[in-house]
Amino acid sequence: MTWQGEERRKHTDFWVKTARSLTIIAWLLFIVALIVSHFAAPETDFGIVRYHDLEVRKFWIKPLTNYLYVILWCAALISYVSMIVNRFRARRATDNRSFYVKLLLVIIVAWVIYLLLNVN
Template structure:
């Protein structure tokens, strides 16, 4: 050990989660809430399911997507994608050690929101 390492102690000066880690955690939660809200709106916007029982009871169905709910869900997916990319950028700047967490949930958020935005953008253009 060098004199500097002995003066600093064990070399790990972190005392626990600092403000940046708490901010990253809150941004993670916010991204997941945005994604779940957007997915719920997209689920409510999809056409009614046509089954044999529905045809038997002659229940009227709406075969079209609800464009109003899609217009709300697309900006939510876009903001989830942008916020998760921003949070991922903060994570890359903050974590410098090999033992720091990878935050795989951010990569999943980017993937899910980008795919959902891509799929639903074609539906809202119709």
């Protein structure tokens, strides 16, 4: 059932724009976390690497993993604030339900749990 009444909203207000901006910032931080994770994670031991007897790093780089934790928790906090703002500002059935922000928060929490279990 769709709403048939008169639309009184002329434009998006400050809080809706803030929620959208926070969502964009959280996704950008997630992308930065992916880049930092690429450099902090152990290197993969491919067959060609073993063939040429190249040395492979098999441990996480601790300073980068500390930055990774900070970036991930900041992204989680920002996405949570965006969900709170969106919860109180989006009241109609046609408003955005912020599925991607919830998905981002779940991915970040799962990633932090993975890092806590696997980083020595």
